[in-house]
Ligand code: NAD
Ligand code: UDP
């Protein structure tokens with residue numbers, strides 16, 4: 385049995401990760417300030433004696449003991465990370481420093497939830513880990529993109545300077561049950577709108593692309609990455625390479641929900657990346673992992689969740 389800390393454990397990905405780690409027989413401490421996360425994501429775990437929650441903001445030091453740390457704390461939806469952009473950068477950067485300082489003191493392995501946003505609006509397609517990206521340092525998305533890039537820098541400097549065992553995952557768009565209904569990300573927005581018979585809000589012309597990974601596949605990859613040899617640091621892309629336009633996604637959601645909702649076209653947000661698809665050769669080789677869940681199947685599960693919730 386390992387003692388594992390999950391920061392951001394009350395959020396979408398974090399709550400799935402806590403559940404999976406507990407299922408595997410570990411002791412789990414969820415650390416979260418509930419900025420975008422919810423206790424309701426964890427209700428079924430509260431009676432488990434191996435599970436504990438600590439309300440804490442990772443921008444402040446944390447003194448605990450553990451064998452492994454998964455650092456997921458950070459708002460992930462553009463609406464939420466742009467609401468208080470200074471706080472977003474602080475969470476990524478001060479949060480990384482504190483969790484790395486903690487990992488250094490207690491000699492724990494540490495995982496960082498980085499993002500495909502480190503590639504910005506990519507000019508190389510699909511994106512391999514060797515691509516340095518095309519990021520605007522002063523735009524509306526920069527608080528998140530540059531915060532996550534700086535966090536990667538800190539992880540690699542703690543690795544080089546203090547010999548920390550680090551695991552850096554560059555996560556591409558992930559969806560599934562327990563996304564917040566007002567999260568603002570495209571999959572949850574479209575499903576909630578379709579189920580409520582509201583217009584489906586496509587931003588721009590809907591020709592921009594994304595590659596959507598189902599949450600169960602992603603959580604398997606996190607745990608496999610943590611379990612790689614100590615000398616494997618990443619960064620490693622994690623995502624499903626099947627690429628769709630946003631318009632195609634809207635049409636799929638309408639079909640699967642049998643909704644009467646109509647598509648409306650709203651303005652495209654600033655610096656919205658035009659295309660995104662992970663090159664996952666490295667993940668295949670090092671983790672022996674490929675995503676298994678097709679978009680339609682994952683959407684059906686997610687629709688079922690939102691149908692019960694709404
Ligand atoms: P989420 O918003 O559901 O979860 C983030 C969690 O972090 C929430 O529970 C929130 O309350 C907590 N949090 C935020 N600031 C905090 C702070 N200062 N101290 C403690 N807790 C704090 O988002 P998610 O989709 O679960 O994303 C989890 C991680 O994965 C994030 O770091 C995100 O950047 C990364 N990521 C997610 C995706 C995706 O598609 N879901 C893609 C790329 C990267
Ligand atoms: N830290 C923490 N928990 C610990 C150890 C450190 O939160 O158990 C934080 C502390 O705020 C510190 C930061 O991590 O400032 C970085 O730690 P490090 O040892 O790298 O540097 P320091 O600032 O202590 O010189």
Ligand code: UDP
Pocket residue numbers: 461462557568569570571573574585586587588592594630652653656657
């Ligand atoms: N998007 C959209 N309608 C919505 C929400 C998002 O058309 O209601 C678009 C958004 O402009 C982007 C894509 O869907 O091109 C993915 O957006 P999301 O916020 O989910 O994540 P991103 O990949 O941009 O961080």
